[in-house]
Amino acid sequence: EIVLTQSPDFQSVTPKEKVTITCRASQSIGSSLHWYQQKPDQSPKLLIKFASQSFSGVPSRFSGSGSGTDFTLTINSLEAEDAATYYCHQSSSLPRTFGQGTKVEIK
Amino acid sequence: EVQLVESGGGLVKPGGSLRLSCAASGFTFSTYTMNWIRQAPGKGLEWVSSISSSSNYIDYADSVKGRFTISRDNAKNSLYLQMDSLRAEDTAVYYCARDITPLLLIIAYWGQGTLVTVSS
Numbered sequence: 001e002i003v004l005t006q007s008p009d010f011q012s013v014t015p016k017e018k019v020t021i022t023c024r025a026s027q028s029i030g031s032s033l034h035w036y037q038q039k040p041d042q043s044p045k046l047l048i049k050f051a052s053q054s055f056s057g058v059p060s061r062f063s064g065s066g067s068g069t070d071f072t073l074t075i076n077s078l079e080a081e082d083a084a085t086y087y088c089h090q091s092s093s094l095p096r097t098f099g100q101g102t103k104v105e106i107k
Numbered sequence: 108e109v110q111l112v113e114s115g116g117g118l119v120k121p122g123g124s125l126r127l128s129c130a131a132s133g134f135t136f137s138t139y140t141m142n143w144i145r146q147a148p149g150k151g152l153e154w155v156s157s158i159s160s161s162s163n164y165i166d167y168a169d170s171v172k173g174r175f176t177i178s179r180d181n182a183k184n185s186l187y188l189q190m191d192s193l194r195a196e197d198t199a200v201y202y203c204a205r206d207i208t209p210l211l212l213i214i215a216y217w218g219q220g221t222l223v224t225v226s227s
Binding site: 034036038043044045046049050055087089091094095096097098099100101 | 142151152153154157166168169202207211212213214215216217218219220
């Protein structure tokens with residue numbers, strides 16, 4: 001099973017700041033890494049697929065990068081509505097696994 | 108518009124059973140792999156099970172293997188999860204989820220979830 005480890009677990013950020021979340025895989029997964037946003041009491045929403053491809057309708061301030069074992073989600077110019085928990089997810093091999101999540105709080 | 112609506116959650120005693128349903132609409136259900144994902148209270152996401160479009164491929168997380176059974180009825184656009192021998196650690200919100208395309212295994216669409224509570 002591929003283990004995904006996110007860092008940090010929690011981040012408190014002021015609006016308009018840049019946020020960087022990393023996800024490290026326990027073995028190489030190519031670019032089969034995807035990012036989700038989950039706001040309180042809502043279901044997750046796909047933000048980024050295949051490490052760097054934005055999903056339909058996602059604001060341009062969200063971007064992803066990386067390949068192999070190290071990946072990054074970047075939120076440029078954080079907005080209040082971005083307060084959420086962010087998860088990475090790999091589809092390179094079964095079982096599908098998720099990172100433990102990174103909670104982003106707005107100061 | 109893709110819509111996934113789960114039902115069937117509730118309170119059940121340890122060792123009991125529950126059957127979750129997911130009604131799908133807004134897409135050709137019979138062509139997509141479908142999934143169940145769960146989230147324990149205050150915890151992260153855990154993949155539970157997947158079923159291919161024609162039910163010829165099924166897989167389970169080790170934590171539920173032998174206790175849960177996934178199935179689908181393409182004529183009714185419905186996905187199911189039969190949960191037997193339930194344990195306290197199965198307490199979670201269960202999400203029905205669809206892959207992004209019939210060929211790409213990326214979970215892209217989620218239902219609103221249904222809460223399963225296992226407690227005496």
